[in-house]
Amino acid sequence: SQQGEEDPQALSIQEGENATMNCSYKTSINNLQWYRQNSGRGLVHLILIRSNEREKHSGRLRVTLDTSKKSSSLLITASRAADTASYFCATDDYGNNRLAFGKGNQVVVIP
């Protein structure tokens, strides 16, 4: 069953602003991953945070994980038009060999 549920579903921001999106999940996890999907490059892995980590950075991306609340957030700083895409969180459950993807956040960055 789908675990990740991103919030908000759609976000429209001006170039240079920050974009924040959230994801919640239901069961214990090994790790949580964020992926980006756009028409040009398909689905691309952005960042992975393990269950024993609380925060992780990669370039302009900042991910937090709160296992007590079973939630994660993805922050994109200083957004660019090229960041326009759908962003999915995916959880890796204990005992499963698969990722459970959320429905995605659509982010539009206006130049």
Added chain:
Amino acid sequence: GAGVSQSPSNKVTEKGKDVELRCDPISGHTALYWYRQRLGQGLEFLIYFQGNSAPDKSGLPSDRFSAERTGESVSTLTIQRTQQEDSAVYLCASSARGRQSYEQYFGPGTRLTVT
């Protein structure tokens, strides 16, 4: 190096026909996954292959769906007697590690349209 490739990129078929979708994973990746993505939706897990182990078929929606993988290389997803609700993008992904789902590398997908 080369990424995950899928063929065909687009497939239009009539209801009731069988279709076969192909995935070439990244060389050396032992794990291979098939997902389905309906318009505006997230990814729905279909099937997982890990080396020579029995595949995890628990995501296949019906017995019209089947998949095979030859060793640690090419995989084919077959949909028999296609229905309109099968219309979706079918994505294949491979990973260097199978047991714990580390980063997955996705192919561009096959867009299937059943008329």
